[in-house]
Amino acid sequence: MSSLHKKTKENDTLAMLLEKPAEAQQAAGYADTLREILQQPATWRDTLQRIHAPTAQSLLANALDPRPAHLVLTGSGSSIYIGECLAPLLQASLGIPVQAIAAGTLLTHWRSVLPPGPGLLVSLARSGDSPESAAVVNTLLSEAPAWRHLFVTCNAEGKLATHYRDEPRASALVLDECTNDRSLVMTSSFTNLLLGALGLLGDALTADAVEQAAANAQGIFDQHVDAIAALARRDMHAAVYLGSGAAFGAAREGALKMLEMTGGKVVTMAETFLGLRHGPMSFVHPHTLVVAMLSADPAVRPYECDLLRELSRKQLGMAKLVVGDDIPADVLSAGDVAINTSPSASNPDIPPLLAGVVAAQLLAFCRCLELGGKPDAPSEGVLTRVVEDFALHGAMP
Incomplete structure (x- = not known):
């Protein structure tokens, strides 16, 4: 039963x-997944406080200054669906073209799908350690230098949060560690990354x-x-x-x-x-x-x-x-x-x-x-919390 x-x-x-x-x-x-689903109301309030704090407001305002011609939201798996939620909301408020493009698509087809710069690429990531995340950033920093980068992540120790601290074209907004879901499936990380990126709206995102x-x-x-x-x-x-x-x-x-x-x-x-x-x-x-x-x-x-x-x-x-x-x-x-x-x-x-x-x-x-499954680790042996490393063919190191 x-x-x-x-x-x-x-x-x-x-x-x-x-x-x-x-x-x-x-x-x-189910312990991790249930806790992470139920913590969402409290974490949303915390995320709003974080993105309305002066330091975060300055970081987000600088990401939009100078005004980009295009804004692209990227990520993998659930993260690109966050981008699809955000694109119409940001475009309606910011008045610039906004689209969501999966990180895997940018990795393999950036020349044909990335709009002309100057632009802002917003990378959405729970861990910031997925193989294609840093590969896309590295490639575009080298091959599309007119593009600037904003990382919104739940993991202060991930590659996106740590590897680009000395890169003037990149900045990172890091959310509270409790949003870095331990469960395989993204729940509170999904909704908090969504709210974190809505910080680009400034005071237009209301309490x-x-x-x-x-x-x-x-x-x-x-x-x-x-x-x-x-x-x-x-x-x-x-x-x-x-x-x-x-x-x-x-x-x-x-x-x-x-x-x-x-x-x-x-x-x-x-x-x-x-x-x-x-x-x-x-x-x-x-x-x-x-x-x-x-x-x-x-x-x-x-x-x-x-x-x-x-x-x-x-x-x-x-x-x-x-x-x-x-x-x-x-x-x-x-x-x-x-x-x-x-x-x-x-x-x-x-x-x-x-x-x-x-x-x-x-x-x-x-x-x-x-169905008798375990929400914290479904499809055991098939899926992993962070996608395993794979060969990056022709991508910048």
Whole structure:
């Protein structure tokens, strides 16, 4: 019997997991991941204080001075999905072209994909030790000297934080060590790196938005874990994650979390709401869970809700998990789960975006336990916390 079936009388899944002694949590393989998911509200507040501190504000302001012609966000795995969340938010606020390009793509195709300089390359990294991270920086410092570099990382001892201290074209913003997740999967590191890079907005990233995001996340922990765990106990073979704009990066991250934590036993896909109609809707079968991350934009929301109504009308999917502000009742069917979030007037996209990420983390976590896995180290022998070194062909040393 899986650990999620051993429930308390009150069906309080989270309390049941937390009441076990630390040694038992470690033995069950979930201690690090659960702690790192639950610490997010507190770490978001800390990250905001860090990036609003005078030293960090000066560092971030200098990264944008002189004003770059282009801003590129890069990283590998979950980190590039952070970039995909950030790109539309930064472009809308900074008024310069912003795009996310995976570090692996820059390593092999930088000549054809890197926009003309002068530009700013923002490298997002939990450890800063992935092989392609430093290789991309080294190559561009030599071959694209008009580009400057900003590293946002959770690891003060990583290569990105330590190897370029004497390089005038590079600077590093290092977050608190507790965000350097010990679990194989990125959870609090994902959301804090996202907020750390939003420090480029300066005072435009408000305390109100981060506080509302923290309250929404705590509300999920307090009120919705049982419902999420119940979805995870169902006969789920696949999951499709839907998001628009910045939330598409969150959808991609949600799909990766489920794939990682279940060792591929749950097949996943990420799509935009409008993109689902163009072929990928065939992926939504009776054992497919639909995870929908709704936009706060009133111009976008009607398209998303129409798609959810269409899925209900066609009776597609096992169930829906819908996250967002003011979820209309008519997009839900029997067995669906709605997580209503509260908005922020100053940064309306950020609270629902982070709530969607947190809900997806918990869903993958619960499904992993339901399948008898260990969230701290899923796919043992296949994945490692930091990608192992590999040959760098033609890259600068």
